[in-house]
Amino acid sequence: MSKPPAILVEGVHKTYRLGRQDLHVLRGVDCTIGDGEFVAIVGASGSGKSTLLHLIGLLDRADEGGITLDDRNVMGLSAGACNRMRRHEIGFVFQFYHLFSELNVLDNAMLPAMVDTPLLNWFSRRKKLRAKAAGILDDVGLGDRLKHRPRELSGGERQRVAIARALMNDPSILLADEPTGNLDSKTGAKIMKLLKRCNANGQTILMVTHDSDIAAQADRILHLVDGLMMEPL
Ligand SMILES: Nc1ncnc2c1ncn2[C@@H]1O[C@H](COP(=O)(O)OP(=O)(O)OP(=O)(O)O)[C@@H](O)[C@H]1O
Ligand SMILES: [Mg+2]
Numbered sequence: 001m002s003k004p005p006a007i008l009v010e011g012v013h014k015t016y017r018l019g020r021q022d023l024h025v026l027r028g029v030d031c032t033i034g035d036g037e038f039v040a041i042v043g044a045s046g047s048g049k050s051t052l053l054h055l056i057g058l059l060d061r062a063d064e065g066g067i068t069l070d071d072r073n074v075m076g077l078s079a080g081a082c083n084r085m086r087r088h089e090i091g092f093v094f095q096f097y098h099l100f101s102e103l104n105v106l107d108n109a110m111l112p113a114m115v116d117t118p119l120l121n122w123f124s125r126r127k128k129l130r131a132k133a134a135g136i137l138d139d140v141g142l143g144d145r146l147k148h149r150p151r152e153l154s155g156g157e158r159q160r161v162a163i164a165r166a167l168m169n170d171p172s173i174l175l176a177d178e179p180t181g182n183l184d185s186k187t188g189a190k191i192m193k194l195l196k197r198c199n200a201n202g203q204t205i206l207m208v209t210h211d212s213d214i215a216a217q218a219d220r221i222l223h224l225v226d227g228l229m230m231e232p233l
Pocket of ligand 1: 016017018023025043044045046047048049050051052
């Protein structure tokens with residue numbers, strides 16, 4: 001029997017309300033991302049790509065429609081269940097990194113595990129989790145930057161810390177919003193190599209990008225146009 005899709009989005013609507021003005025950004029978005037696929041979403045600025053990624057990443061709620069992740073309908077989940085699912089099954093790479101400036105590279109990457117470990121267990125697990133984070137950071141080429149603060153890193157290095165953090169809890173789904181958006185093409189190519197490696201290791205990847213060369217490296221490209229998802233024939 002084939003595996004259920006990693007991500008199933010059905011008729012999703014999202015409207016932002018600002019005062020008396022309604023902005024109907026997503027107008028019935030449908031898309032299916034297979035388990036283990038690497039899919040790129042492209043679309044004009046303001047077309048709702050980040051909005052959609054935030055809904056799928058359980059960072060915000062859709063007004064209408066269905067979202068199913070790994071065969072689990074997430075629309076009716078409580079806030080606590082959403083938090084747990086986000087911590088265990090989803091890794092999110094933000095366009096502007098969102099690292100904690102006060103924490104060093106190692107602690108930034110460890111954060112998802114810290115949040116996920118009860119205080120009583122933290123002291124017994126800390127060493128193992130630290131070794132795991134250091135291993136992932138080594139994999140992304142930052143093994144010699146563990147004690148650096150984010151401000152002491154280049155943009156590409158910061159993005160790699162953000163990717164390491166997203167991988168810390170072994171998520172089955174990796175959501176990446178413009179992961180190469182602020183980087184030069186050579187650094188962007190390194191990030192893509194890293195994402196492809198995650199995908200080869202079984203992670204499903206949904207990536208938003210403006211860059212057609214970057215999008216072309218995905219298995220499939222989806223276009224968000226006028227609040228609807230289009231797939232070129
Ligand atoms: N929290 C919010 N409140 C009100 N309007 C919002 C909010 N977030 C986004 N919008 C509006 O919704 C639209 C879609 O925003 P979104 O960030 O999803 O676009 P995007 O496709 O990711 O654009 P870009 O390519 O520039 O990142 C935009 O017009 C934006 O102004
Ligand atoms: Mg965006």
